[in-house]
Amino acid sequence: MDVFFQQLINGLSLGGIYALIALGYTMVYGIIELINFAHGDVYTLGTFFSLAILTLLGVDSVVHGPALIGVLAVTILGAMILCGLTGVIIERLAYRRLRNAPKLAPLITAIGMSFILENLMLYWRGPSPVPFPQVIPNPQFALGAVTIQAKQIIVVLLAVVLMVVLQTFVYNTRLGKAMRATAQDKDAAQLMGIDINTTIALTFLIGSALAGAAGFVSGMYYGSTWFFNGFGAGLKAFTAAVLGGIGNLAGAMLGGFLIGLIEAMTTQFISDQWSNVVVFSVLVLVLIFRPSGLLGESLPNKV
Amino acid sequence: MALLTMEGVTQRFGGLTAVDALDFTIEAGSIVAMIGPNGAGKSTAFNLITGIYTPSAGRIAFAGTDITGWATSRIAALGIARTFQNIRLFGFMSAIDNVLTGEHARLHANLVDSLLHTPRQRAEEGAARERALAMLAFVGLEDAVESYARNLAYGVQRRLEIGRALASEPKLLLLDEPAAGMNPSEKRDLVALIRKIRDRGITVFLIEHDMALVMEISERITVLDHGEKIAEGDPAQVRSDPKVIEAYLGSPA
Amino acid sequence: MRLIAPLTARLPPALRTPRAGTALAFAAALALPFIGRNGAFTNFLADAGAFVLLALGLNIVVGFAGLLDLGYAAFFAIGSYSYAMLASPQFGIHLPFWVLLFVASAIAAIFGILLGAPTLRLRGDYLAIVTLGFGEIVPQTFLNLSQWTGGPNGIGSLDQPVLFGYRFGFNPLPYYLMVLGLIALAAWLANNLRTSRLGRAWMAIREDELAAAHMGINTTSTKLAAFAMGASFSGLAGCALASKLQLVSPDQFMFNVSVFVLAMLVLGGMGNIPGVIVGSLILSALERFILPQTTNFMHNVGLNVDLTNSRFLIYGVILVTMMLFRPEGLIPSRQRKAELHAGQADRRAAAAEGELLTEVIH
Numbered sequence: 001m002d003v004f005f006q007q008l009i010n011g012l013s014l015g016g017i018y019a020l021i022a023l024g025y026t027m028v029y030g031i032i033e034l035i036n037f038a039h040g041d042v043y044t045l046g047t048f049f050s051l052a053i054l055t056l057l058g059v060d061s062v063v064h065g066p067a068l069i070g071v072l073a074v075t076i077l078g079a080m081i082l083c084g085l086t087g088v089i090i091e092r093l094a095y096r097r098l099r100n101a102p103k104l105a106p107l108i109t110a111i112g113m114s115f116i117l118e119n120l121m122l123y124w125r126g127p128s129p130v131p132f133p134q135v136i137p138n139p140q141f142a143l144g145a146v147t148i149q150a151k152q153i154i155v156v157l158l159a160v161v162l163m164v165v166l167q168t169f170v171y172n173t174r175l176g177k178a179m180r181a182t183a184q185d186k187d188a189a190q191l192m193g194i195d196i197n198t199t200i201a202l203t204f205l206i207g208s209a210l211a212g213a214a215g216f217v218s219g220m221y222y223g224s225t226w227f228f229n230g231f232g233a234g235l236k237a238f239t240a241a242v243l244g245g246i247g248n249l250a251g252a253m254l255g256g257f258l259i260g261l262i263e264a265m266t267t268q269f270i271s272d273q274w275s276n277v278v279v280f281s282v283l284v285l286v287l288i289f290r291p292s293g294l295l296g297e298s299l300p301n302k303v
Numbered sequence: 304m305a306l307l308t309m310e311g312v313t314q315r316f317g318g319l320t321a322v323d324a325l326d327f328t329i330e331a332g333s334i335v336a337m338i339g340p341n342g343a344g345k346s347t348a349f350n351l352i353t354g355i356y357t358p359s360a361g362r363i364a365f366a367g368t369d370i371t372g373w374a375t376s377r378i379a380a381l382g383i384a385r386t387f388q389n390i391r392l393f394g395f396m397s398a399i400d401n402v403l404t405g406e407h408a409r410l411h412a413n414l415v416d417s418l419l420h421t422p423r424q425r426a427e428e429g430a431a432r433e434r435a436l437a438m439l440a441f442v443g444l445e446d447a448v449e450s451y452a453r454n455l456a457y458g459v460q461r462r463l464e465i466g467r468a469l470a471s472e473p474k475l476l477l478l479d480e481p482a483a484g485m486n487p488s489e490k491r492d493l494v495a496l497i498r499k500i501r502d503r504g505i506t507v508f509l510i511e512h513d514m515a516l517v518m519e520i521s522e523r524i525t526v527l528d529h530g531e532k533i534a535e536g537d538p539a540q541v542r543s544d545p546k547v548i549e550a551y552l553g554s555p556a
Numbered sequence: 557m558r559l560i561a562p563l564t565a566r567l568p569p570a571l572r573t574p575r576a577g578t579a580l581a582f583a584a585a586l587a588l589p590f591i592g593r594n595g596a597f598t599n600f601l602a603d604a605g606a607f608v609l610l611a612l613g614l615n616i617v618v619g620f621a622g623l624l625d626l627g628y629a630a631f632f633a634i635g636s637y638s639y640a641m642l643a644s645p646q647f648g649i650h651l652p653f654w655v656l657l658f659v660a661s662a663i664a665a666i667f668g669i670l671l672g673a674p675t676l677r678l679r680g681d682y683l684a685i686v687t688l689g690f691g692e693i694v695p696q697t698f699l700n701l702s703q704w705t706g707g708p709n710g711i712g713s714l715d716q717p718v719l720f721g722y723r724f725g726f727n728p729l730p731y732y733l734m735v736l737g738l739i740a741l742a743a744w745l746a747n748n749l750r751t752s753r754l755g756r757a758w759m760a761i762r763e764d765e766l767a768a769a770h771m772g773i774n775t776t777s778t779k780l781a782a783f784a785m786g787a788s789f790s791g792l793a794g795c796a797l798a799s800k801l802q803l804v805s806p807d808q809f810m811f812n813v814s815v816f817v818l819a820m821l822v823l824g825g826m827g828n829i830p831g832v833i834v835g836s837l838i839l840s841a842l843e844r845f846i847l848p849q850t851t852n853f854m855h856n857v858g859l860n861v862d863l864t865n866s867r868f869l870i871y872g873v874i875l876v877t878m879m880l881f882r883p884e885g886l887i888p889s890r891q892r893k894a895e896l897h898a899g900q901a902d903r904r905a906a907a908a909e910g911e912l913l914t915e916v917i918h
Contacts, residue, residue: 097880098880102622102896103680103681104618104624104680105879105883106879107680107681108624108822108875109879111815112871112874112875112876112879113876114872115815115869115871116876118868118872119869119872120869235685235692238685239689242682273696273700276692276693277693280689283686284689287682288674291682353770355766374774375766376771376775377772379772385770391764391766393759393763393767394895396756400756400759404757404759404760405771407753407760407773408771408773412754414754414785417748418745418752424753428752451894467771471771
C-alpha cells in the first residue's frame with residue numbers, strides 16, 4: 001500500500017507536467033481544430049531555453065533565500081516568453097496560410113514542424129541527454145513510508161496556479177471572451193469585430209508559454225532532457241487533453257493528472273517498458289467509447 | 304400505399320426539441336412538400352429520415368421496413384436519396400463520377416473485382432457509364448460530363464445533385480430547398496424536372512420556401528412550426544388554414 | 557510536369573499515352589542495373605524499390621482515401637517480422653519466400669483491419685493520432701517481447717529467396733528484379749483500384765464523408781478496405797527488404813520511417829501513382845547519395861558540415877514547404893491539385909468579399 005501512495009505522489013507530479021502541456025493542445029485544438037504536433041517539441045524547447053537562461057545567470061547549483069525566487073522568476077518567465085514567441089512564429093509561418101485548406105494539409109505541416117524543431121534542437125544540444133542543474137533546495141518530507149520531495153509540491157502547485165490564472169483569463173477578460181467566441185464560430189466572431197488572426201496568435205502565445213513553464217518544471221524534476229523528449233511527452237499530453245475532453249481547460253488538467261497516475265502505476269505494477277503501450281491504449285479506448293472525453297459535451301453533427 | 308411513415312418521431316438536442324411527436328405519411332407516387340418558418344424542424348425531419356440522427360423517440364418505416372436507427376448508408380441503399388440545402392457535391396470529381404458514385408449501391412463489384420478489373424467488373428462499369436451518361440442527359444448536363452462539379456454554375460450544380468441522387472434508383476427522393484437561389488426561368492425548369500421524376504415512378508418529398516412553387520407542384524403539404532405539425536392537406540386547404548397564416552405572419556421569420 | 561512536357565511533346569503520339577509511358581519507364585528500370593554494372597548502385601535500387609512499394613501502399617490510404625496514417629511503419633514491421641518468424645532459425649520454421657509474400661501481406665492486412673475497425677469511425681485528425689500511437693506501440697512491443705522477437709537485436713539469419721532452384725544469395729540484382737516485379741504488380745493493382753467502384757467511394761469519402769454515406773457507401777468498411785490494402789502492400793515491402801537484409805530489428809520501424817514514407821507522397825504528389833514513385837526515388841537517393849556526397853564535397857572545400865545528420869530536418873522542411881507552396885506535389889494528379897489549392901482560392905474569395913463588406917460599411 002505504501003508503494004501505491006508513493007506512486008500516487010509521483011504520478012501527480014508527473015501529471016502536473018502533462019497537464020501544463022495538455023492545456024496548450026486543448027486551447028489550440030479548441031480554436032482551430034488542429035492537433036499541433038509541434039507542441040510537444042515547444043515543451044522540450046522550454047527546458048533548453050530554461051537551461052540557457054540559467055547558464056546566462058551563471059547558476060549551476062542550488063540557490064538559497066531571496067536569490068532563489070529571483071532566479072526562478074527570471075527563468076520561468078523567460079522560458080514562457082521565448083516559447084510563447086516560438087508558438088506565435090510557428091502559427092504565423094506554418095499554419096495560418098492553411099487555415100482553409102483540407103484538413104490533411106495543416107496536420108502534415110504540423111508533423112513537419114515537429115521534425116524541424118526536434119532536429120534544430122539536435123543541432124543545438126546534440127543527441128545525448130543534457131543535464132539540468134539542481135537549482136532548488138529539495139528537502140524531503142516523510143509521511144509514514146511515503147516520501148514527498150519539495151520539487152514535487154512545486155510542480156503540482158505551479159500547474160494548479162497557472163491553470164487558475166488561465167481559467168480566470170479566459171472567462172473574465174475581453175481577450176478571453178474573444179478566444180471563446182472564435183472557438184465557437186469564427187465567422188460570427190469576425191462579424192462582431194473580433195480580430196481572428198490576433199486571437200489565434202494569442203492562443204498560440206498562451207498555450208506555448210504554458211509549455212515553456214512545463215519545460216522548466218520538467219528539467220527541474222527529471223534533472224535532464226534531450227531533443228526527442230517532446231515526442232513521447234507530447235503524445236501523452238495530447239492523450240490527456242482527449243481524456244479530459246478536448247477544448248475543455250479543466251478537462252486538460254484532470255486528464256493530465258490521470259495520465260500521470262496511469263503512467264506511474266503502470267511503471268510500478270507492470271513495467272516501465274509497457275507504460276507507453278498502456279497510455280496509448282487508453283487514448284484509443286477513450287476515443288472509441290467516449291470521444292467527447294470526461295468533461296466534454298457531445299455535439300450534434302452539423303449538416 | 305404508404306411509402307414512408309413517421310410515428311411520434313421526436314428529436315431533442317439537449318434541452319431543445321427540434322421535432323416534436325411528428326406523425327406523417329407519404330403516399331407512393333406523389334409529390335409532397337413540407338413547409339414552415341426557419342427553424343421549424345424541416346431539415347431535422349430530413350436528417351431523421353436519412354439516418355443522420357436517430358430519433359429520441361418514435362418510429363420511421365419505409366416501404367414496410369422499420370428503418371429507425373439504421374445507418375445512413377443502409378437507408379440510402381434501401382431506396383431513399385436526397386439533395387442538400389447547401390449543395391454537397393463531390394466538388395473535385397467530374398460530373399459523371401458524381402453520378403457514378405450515386406450508382407454505388409446498385410453496383411456489385413467487390414474488392415477482388417476492383418483490384419483485378421475482372422471481366423464482370425468491366426462489363427458492369429461499362430453499363431454503369433452508359434446509365435450515368437443517360438442520367439446526365441436527363442438532368443440536362445450532357446455538355447458537362449467531364450467538368451469538375453465545383454466549376455459548374457449554381458443552378459447546374461443543383462441539377463447535378465438531383466441526377467446523382469436519382470442514379471441510386473431511389474423510391475423516395477428528398478429535395479432540401481431545391482429552388483433556393485434560382486431565377487424564375489430555372490425554377491420553371493425545376494418544376495418540369497420534378498414532374499418528370501415523379502413520372503418515372505419516384506415519390507418526391509421536398510422542403511421549400513418558395514410558396515408559389517410549392518403550391519404549384521405539391522399534392523399534399525405538411526406545415527411545421529416549432530417542431531410540431533400544425534396543418535396538413537392539399538394546397539388550397541393549407542393556404543386557407545388560419546394556423547398556417549398565423550405561423551407565417553405572426554412571427555417575424 | 558512542366559519540365560517534362562517539352563520533352564514528351566517531341567515524341568510520336570503513340571508514345572505519349574499513359575500506357576506507353578508506363579512501358580517505357582518499366583523498360584528503363586529493367587535496363588538500369590545492367591547499364592550501371594555497379595553492385596552498390598543495384599543494391600541501392602533494390603532497397604529504394606522496397607520503399608517505393610511502401611509509398612504505393614500509403615498512397616492508397618492517404619492519397620486515395622484521404623486518411624492520415626502516421627503509423628504506417630507499424631504494418632511494415634508486422635510484415636517484416638512475419639517473414640522473420642516464419643523463415644529463420646528463430647523458431648526453426650522455414651516456409652518458402654513466395655508463400656510468405658502472401659502470408660505476410662495477409663497478416664499485415666489483418667492488423668490493418670484490427671486497428672481500423674474500432675478507429676476508422678473517428679474524425680480524421682483523431683485517426684492520425686491513434687495511428688501515431690499504434691506506430692509507437694508496435695515496435696515497442698516487438699522490443700519488449702524479446703523471448704520471441706530477439707528484443708533490440710531483432711531476428712537474424714533470415715532465409716534468402718529461391719526461385720526454381722536459383723538462390724538469390726547476396727547478389728542485389730535478383731532482389732532488385734523481384735522488387736521491380738512487385739512494384740509493377742502494386743502499381744497495376746493500385747491503378748485498378750483508383751478507377752473502380754471502390755476507388756470512387758474512397759474519393760467520395762475524402763471529399764465529403766456525409767454525402768458519401770448518402771450514396772449508400774458504407775464509410776467504415778470502405779475506409780477499412782483502404783487500410784487493409786495499404787497494409788498489405790507494406791507486407792510485400794517487409795518481406796522483400798527483410799529477405800534481402802536477412803535481419804529485422806525494432807529500430808527499422810520507428811516513427812521516422814512513417815514520416816519518411818509520408819514525405820515521399822507529399823513530395824511526389826499524393827494520389828498520383830507516378831508522382832509517388834518519383835517522390836520515393838528522390839528521397840531514397842537523397843538519403844543514400846546526395847547527402848553523403850554533398851557532405852564529402854563540403855569537407856573537401858573545407859566546410860565541416862555533416863548533412864547526413866540533417867535528413868530528418870530535410871523531411872520536416874519538405875513536409876512544411878510543400879504543403880505551404882506546392883501541396884499537390886512535384887507530379888500532381890489533376891484532381892488533387894485543384895483540391896489542395898481550393899483553400900487558397902476560398903481565402904482569396906473571402907478576402908475579396910471582406911473588402912466589399914468594408915466598402916459597403918464605409
